[in-house]
Amino acid sequence: MATMNVVSSPNNETKGGCTRACQYLKSLPKSVKDNVVNFTLEAKKLGQDDPRKIYHALKVGFAITVVSLFYYFQALYNGFGVSAMWAVITVVVVFEFTVGATLGKGLNRMISTCVAGFLGVVAHYLADLSGETGEPILLALFGFIVASILTFMRFFPKLKAKYDYGLMIFILTFALVAVSGYRDDEVIKIAQQRLATILIGSCIAMLICILISPVWTGAELHNLIASNMEKLGNFLEGFGSEYMTTKDEKSKEEKSFRQQYKSVLGTKSTEETMANFAFWEPSHGKFKFRHPWKQYLKIGALIRKCAYSIDALNNYLNPDILQMQTPEEIEEMMREACKKLSNELGKVPKEAAIGLKKMRKTSTPKTQLAETKEAAKELKRLLQDTSVWEKSNLLDVLPAVTVASILIDIVDCVESITEAVHELASMADFKTMDNEIVCPEKELSQIVVVGDVTDIDTHVPDHQKVTTSSAESETKTSH
Amino acid sequence: MATMNVVSSPNNETKGGCTRACQYLKSLPKSVKDNVVNFTLEAKKLGQDDPRKIYHALKVGFAITVVSLFYYFQALYNGFGVSAMWAVITVVVVFEFTVGATLGKGLNRMISTCVAGFLGVVAHYLADLSGETGEPILLALFGFIVASILTFMRFFPKLKAKYDYGLMIFILTFALVAVSGYRDDEVIKIAQQRLATILIGSCIAMLICILISPVWTGAELHNLIASNMEKLGNFLEGFGSEYMTTKDEKSKEEKSFRQQYKSVLGTKSTEETMANFAFWEPSHGKFKFRHPWKQYLKIGALIRKCAYSIDALNNYLNPDILQMQTPEEIEEMMREACKKLSNELGKVPKEAAIGLKKMRKTSTPKTQLAETKEAAKELKRLLQDTSVWEKSNLLDVLPAVTVASILIDIVDCVESITEAVHELASMADFKTMDNEIVCPEKELSQIVVVGDVTDIDTHVPDHQKVTTSSAESETKTSH
Numbered sequence: 010m011a012t013m014n015v016v017s018s019p020n021n022e023t024k025g026g027c028t029r030a031c032q033y034l035k036s037l038p039k040s041v042k043d044n045v046v047n048f049t050l051e052a053k054k055l056g057q058d059d060p061r062k063i064y065h066a067l068k069v070g071f072a073i074t075v076v077s078l079f080y081y082f083q084a085l086y087n088g089f090g091v092s093a094m095w096a097v098i099t100v101v102v103v104f105e106f107t108v109g110a111t112l113g114k115g116l117n118r119m120i121s122t123c124v125a126g127f128l129g130v131v132a133h134y135l136a137d138l139s140g141e142t143g144e145p146i147l148l149a150l151f152g153f154i155v156a157s158i159l160t161f162m163r164f165f166p167k168l169k170a171k172y173d174y175g176l177m178i179f180i181l182t183f184a185l186v187a188v189s190g191y192r193d194d195e196v197i198k199i200a201q202q203r204l205a206t207i208l209i210g211s212c213i214a215m216l217i218c219i220l221i222s223p224v225w226t227g228a229e230l231h232n233l234i235a236s237n238m239e240k241l242g243n244f245l246e247g248f249g250s251e252y253m254t255t256k257d258e259k260s261k262e263e264k265s266f267r268q269q270y271k272s273v274l275g276t277k278s279t280e281e282t283m284a285n286f287a288f289w290e291p292s293h294g295k296f297k298f299r300h301p302w303k304q305y306l307k308i309g310a311l312i313r314k315c316a317y318s319i320d321a322l323n324n325y326l327n328p329d330i331l332q333m334q335t336p337e338e339i340e341e342m343m344r345e346a347c348k349k350l351s352n353e354l355g356k357v358p359k360e361a362a363i364g365l366k367k368m369r370k371t372s373t374p375k376t377q378l379a380e381t382k383e384a385a386k387e388l389k390r391l392l393q394d395t396s397v398w399e400k401s402n403l404l405d406v407l408p409a410v411t412v413a414s415i416l417i418d419i420v421d422c423v424e425s426i427t428e429a430v431h432e433l434a435s436m437a438d439f440k441t442m443d444n445e446i447v448c449p450e451k452e453l454s455q456i457v458v459v460g461d462v463t464d465i466d467t468h469v470p471d472h473q474k475v476t477t478s479s480a481e482s483e484t485k486t487s488h
Numbered sequence: 489m490a491t492m493n494v495v496s497s498p499n500n501e502t503k504g505g506c507t508r509a510c511q512y513l514k515s516l517p518k519s520v521k522d523n524v525v526n527f528t529l530e531a532k533k534l535g536q537d538d539p540r541k542i543y544h545a546l547k548v549g550f551a552i553t554v555v556s557l558f559y560y561f562q563a564l565y566n567g568f569g570v571s572a573m574w575a576v577i578t579v580v581v582v583f584e585f586t587v588g589a590t591l592g593k594g595l596n597r598m599i600s601t602c603v604a605g606f607l608g609v610v611a612h613y614l615a616d617l618s619g620e621t622g623e624p625i626l627l628a629l630f631g632f633i634v635a636s637i638l639t640f641m642r643f644f645p646k647l648k649a650k651y652d653y654g655l656m657i658f659i660l661t662f663a664l665v666a667v668s669g670y671r672d673d674e675v676i677k678i679a680q681q682r683l684a685t686i687l688i689g690s691c692i693a694m695l696i697c698i699l700i701s702p703v704w705t706g707a708e709l710h711n712l713i714a715s716n717m718e719k720l721g722n723f724l725e726g727f728g729s730e731y732m733t734t735k736d737e738k739s740k741e742e743k744s745f746r747q748q749y750k751s752v753l754g755t756k757s758t759e760e761t762m763a764n765f766a767f768w769e770p771s772h773g774k775f776k777f778r779h780p781w782k783q784y785l786k787i788g789a790l791i792r793k794c795a796y797s798i799d800a801l802n803n804y805l806n807p808d809i810l811q812m813q814t815p816e817e818i819e820e821m822m823r824e825a826c827k828k829l830s831n832e833l834g835k836v837p838k839e840a841a842i843g844l845k846k847m848r849k850t851s852t853p854k855t856q857l858a859e860t861k862e863a864a865k866e867l868k869r870l871l872q873d874t875s876v877w878e879k880s881n882l883l884d885v886l887p888a889v890t891v892a893s894i895l896i897d898i899v900d901c902v903e904s905i906t907e908a909v910h911e912l913a914s915m916a917d918f919k920t921m922d923n924e925i926v927c928p929e930k931e932l933s934q935i936v937v938v939g940d941v942t943d944i945d946t947h948v949p950d951h952q953k954v955t956t957s958s959a960e961s962e963t964k965t966s967h
Contacts, residue, residue, distance in 0.1 A: 177580060
């Protein structure tokens with residue numbers, strides 16, 4: 010705040026440097042106070058928005074207190090000595106907000122330390138064979154080669170996604186064991202102690218993270234995707250009610266839907282990171298160990314694709330564009346048809362989100378989709394009616410026509426989202442919704458899917474096979 | 489590969505487990521060989537695409553070799569003892585691909601270690617005063633409080649962006665110094681040694697990173713933004729040449745532009761991370777220390793906004809949609825007008841990208857923008873011509889009309905990108921393009937900006953002031 014004032018008032022420049030310094034010092038207590046107040050307010054807001062963040066902070070504090078016991082109890086200290094600090098470091102470094110991230114880091118750290126420690130000892134003994142002059146040269150060479158190769162491997166996209174941390178720890182441990190082994194002849198003891206303390210630290214971090222109010226990345230990803238679908242639905246419904254209304258009709262509360270969907274546009278990297286973390290998580294709640302997390306990425310991509318179209322629609326809620334220079338009768342007809350389609354469209358992702366949240370198979374989105382397609386047909390019929398349009402020139406009705414066109418395109422988008430959610434329900438063996446008549450898969454899709462839909466039933470198993478097998482092969486490489 | 493075969497051939501299930509195991513073992517050498525071959529090919533491709541990744545790997549190997557000298561030379565080892573391993577760890581952990589990331593981590597680590605080490609010593613002495621029983625209890629309490637508060641602070645978005653690593657190292661160092669100090673009475677020595685070795689490690693990493701073929705995040709961000717603008721331009725030009733051509737007219741090489749722009753859609757988080765890293769970089773090449781990196785984020789957001797519209801356009805290159813059921817004369821006229829506008833539109837971001845790459849102020853994009861607006865007017869005139877359209881129904885011409893509408897919307901998008909690049913040129917004091925007649929800023933904008941543009945000259949300084957002052961206040965908090 011103080012900086013802003015100094016910059017924006019050019020009068021200050023005429024005064025001497027001393028006066029300005031005095032002013033700065035005078036305003037310092039106020040700006041410090043402002044910063045403290047702002048900080049407190051922000052902290053309060055963060056804690057209220059997500060109390061799990063407070064629990065996480067306390068969990069980390071608790072984990073560090075637990076691991077400190079190594080130092081306070083003589084018996085434990087005697088076993089490990091200075092190496093006990095590795096346990097403290099491991100807890101601080103490994104403990105993340107979500108279980109998936111903590112497990113990913115912990116397992117990476119443990120496995121890497123184990124393998125690299127072993128290779129470090131081997132390298133040490135190999136170097137030992139070459140005599141006193143050759144030893145440091147050979148060790149330096151080994152360190153150089155291992156560090157270079159593994160650093161380069163960190164650039165491989167697949168390795169980077171899941172094992173980046175492990176590769177770094179590998180370099181670290183190898184360098185420490187091989188290099189420090191040159192001085193300290195108890196090289197095996199060093200490797201053993203480092204491994205043992207890192208195992209203890211990782212286990213403490215992972216156990217506390219899982220046992221005390223855990224935050225599961227998988228569940229977070231699941232909820233994120235469901236809420237993103239809801240946001241799409243909210244926008245489309247909101248668009249339906251606000252489109253072509255005059256300014257005074259709009260209430261301010263309704264506007265939030267115009268901001269909500271924007272967060273959907275940029276979630277790609279978040280979703281990918283979450284899917285990678287979820288990969289490490291054991292079975293929790295309704296999610297099994299090999300839950301098809303990759304399918305969420307597919308749904309996420311389709312949601313974003315839809316959000317791009319919605320972003321184009323959002324431009325047409327601009328009041329300047331809204332003032333259509335069309336005969337009122339056309340405006341009235343278009344408004345009704347677009348409103349109806351938009352409202353119907355909004356219900357589809359919302360219904361799909363409800364099914365996803367409950368983790369149930371449901372045919373409601375498909376039934377809803379059929380109704381949406383009816384609304385789209387109506388709109389198309391209106392556009393086809395030459396008698397309506399020949400009175401007006403095309404430039405005047407351009408905004409209305411574009412909105413109609415984009416809405417019609419969104420029908421396909423929304424349909425592909427519904428299909429992807431349906432695929433997920435099959436892949437993850439969701440149960441059928443309680444309040445629905447249970448009917449076989451085949452019949453279900455025959456009943457509700459209307460029009461030019463690609464055959465879902467032949468499509469699903471193929472895709473499923475590929476995803477499952479690639480997930481399997483990845484699980485194998487990780488162990 | 490082997491996994492895939494097993495999954496997809498159900499015949500295997502009828503054979504005994506032993507036979508399958510034998511088959512698996514038989515196929516093992518082949519699959520190992522395949523993996524090695526794939527790995528080598530991928531490594532080769534990675535290295536060819538960006539040889540700097542190979543140099544980076546060699547740099548890390550070199551840095552670790554340099555830091556190992558601490559162990560090989562008796563004199564250096566005697567000074568630090570076991571603590572010398574901190575230098576090795578620091579090099580491995582701090583050394584990142586770009587200078588900005590390395591400096592950010594290195595400075596965070598050094599400053600945090602310094603402050604936390606000091607506080608750790610203070611905590612140790614405070615705890616010492618409370619007698620033998622009170623000491624471990626007080627130390628555990630301090631550890632718990634510091635770890636909890638700082639872990640919570642890591643959730644603050646502003647702190648997370650630039651100081652996340654520093655906060656983690658703070659917890660780490662405080663815990664180590666305060667806790668290990670309980671056993672080892674040379675607590676000040678521990679703190680000093682840790683600080684000295686971390687300073688040495690960080691400096692080695694930062695120096696090698698900067699001095700040997702450095703990769704500057706700032707320059708990378710600069711090039712990313714310029715190349716993203718080029719991709720927009722390529723798409724629009726490509727769209728112009730390919731729109732409404734029949735299938736056999738399309739050459740396969742032209743299609744790449746339809747994939748290129750997709751990478752632009754999801755770069756938000758990459759750009760933000762890069763701007764945060766660039767913040768740490770000193771003056772390099774044509775970039776000064778306080779280069780307006782935040783303006784790049786603004787340009788990036790505008791480019792993405794434009795890319796969303798382009799994504800909608802891309803759907804209309806679909807051959808199914810292309811078959812317009814319109815009278816040929818309309819098709820011909822629309823095709824020409826849309827092609828012209830799209831081609832002219834494509835040149836604007838490309839010209840802006842050329843100026844940005846050369847880091848020169850240029851009026852070419854604005855001149856080009858004026859021509860684009862002429863093309864847009866022509867298209868609008870065509871849409872307004874009732875005589876053309878009354879023969880056809882609106883549904884049949886819907887795709888063509890939507891394309892026209894989106895293209896007209898993109899004109900505004902592209903204009904805002906040009907303005908933002910112009911702002912950047914003013915903020916960073918780019919020189920005027922060599923081959924242009926040097927004329928004062930005011931005249932320039934009066935000459936080239938045609939039509940309903942908001943006044944750029946009054947707008948720029950306001951924005952500039954805000955961005956610069958906020959960047960300044962952030963620079964202050966970091967020191």
